[in-house]
Amino acid sequence: MWWQRAWYSPGVHPLLWLLLPLHWLFVLVSCTRRLLYRWGWLPRHKVSAPVIVIGNITVGGSGKTPVTEALVGWLREHGWRPGIVARGYGGRGPFPQIVTDSSDPRRCGDEPLLLVRRCKVPVVVAPDRVDAARTLLAEFPKVNIILCDDGLQHYRLQRDIELVVVDGNRGLGNGWRMPLGPLREPEKRLQQADLVVQNGPSDKHQFGSVFTLQPLGWRRVMDDEPVAKLPVGRVVAVAGIGHPPRFFATLEQSGLRLDATREFPDHYPFSAADFDQLPGHDIVVMTEKDAAKCRSFARPDWYYLPVSAEFNEGFWQQFQLALAAHTK
Structure with a gap:
């Protein structure tokens, strides 16, 4: 808890400077890994359905799960048959695992169980999102679009649309990469995503379309x-x-x-x-x-x-344009 409070406070806490060598190691490893995928030296795997990745560039909650639920609802209303893949963080497996209403959260993770109960669509979890996506399509052949919850940095699964969620209250914290700050990737990564949305308004910054969480x-x-x-x-x-x-x-x-x-x-x-x-x-x-x-x-x-993510019509128009551009 102290760790995250320090990350999202102004400046860098003096104790965090002790981690500067680990910071540069993290930057080196993460940048090298992304370049290897970009240059094709590490393979990306494409599946037979379009993939929408919902993620963030910071550590800590930003509202990805309600956003995923909102996207599922919109897609179903517009004739798509979505399915969801996720890591299953905190779950013991076995993986890949099909999540149902009666699944044990200790095995599948808490967020996938929430998604399957709220969205009523197929959900498969596995640390390897490629395995999860392939299992989803094999077990549920009617699925024709995949949402990957919290998969922005899982570059092994080729994606068609990237949507990044930013916390409106905390923003990008102190602006440093891990472990000096909360950033998994630099701020410029937002410019490379198809869509950026912000959880709640802020007087300090605005990252893309703003949505609000409404109690139900x-x-x-x-x-x-x-x-x-x-x-x-x-x-x-x-x-x-x-x-x-x-x-x-x-x-x-x-x-x-x-x-x-x-x-x-x-x-x-x-x-x-x-x-x-x-x-x-x-x-x-x-x-x-x-x-x-x-x-x-x-x-x-x-x-x-329970809460739901509420977007304005302008966002849905942007989403529809992005979807049309990548699913022709």
Whole structure:
């Protein structure tokens, strides 16, 4: 947690300068790897359906999963039959793995389980996205377009459209590459993408089309039932996502008073014991991604808040033009 707070603070924290040799090593390795793919010395693999990659150039959550869900919805409305591939971060496998509503998040990862439940389209996970894409098309032959969630730096899978998501609140942090800063790739990489979108408005910067995350209404974790209104009581909010403060701010902006908050690392494997250590409370609230990992041991007073990514019509026009240009 300290690490990411330091990355997204102005300047470089003095302690981070100790990592300068590792920074230059990371830059050398990542730039060399990309050049090897660009020059064809490392092979890229094309599959039989168009591929849209959704990713970011920073470490930490930026809103890729809601964006993927929004793209799936638009594609289905316009006659496409999309499928999703993902790494399955945090999952133990085996890989490649077809994700279903009843999949264990400890095996497939939390975000793929969320995507299959929300999008209702085929989802396959594997660290090797080429294997995932080939399995998806073999097992679901009706799929005619693939969305690769968090696959921007996985150059082995040839892509037709790149969409990069930037956090409007944190931007690109201190502007340094890892481990001095949060950047996986330099800022100029944004100019090479087909589309850039920003999660939330900002007075400091704007990277492409701005979208907002809209709450969809409370649900109970244990059985996914909608709840019109949370009961009265002391509320503790927990979040094991890339940027927990964004979730806590969303809750407070909706009028919910938080008596305490607890941050966990992204993709944290929650257990019932984690909640035994929370301060005194009547209600626990969490993200939809975290709820997927807590359902098997959830208590009746635990709730989650799903959100959706809302784009303006201008973005969808840009997306449609990019899609037409790359899928002729």
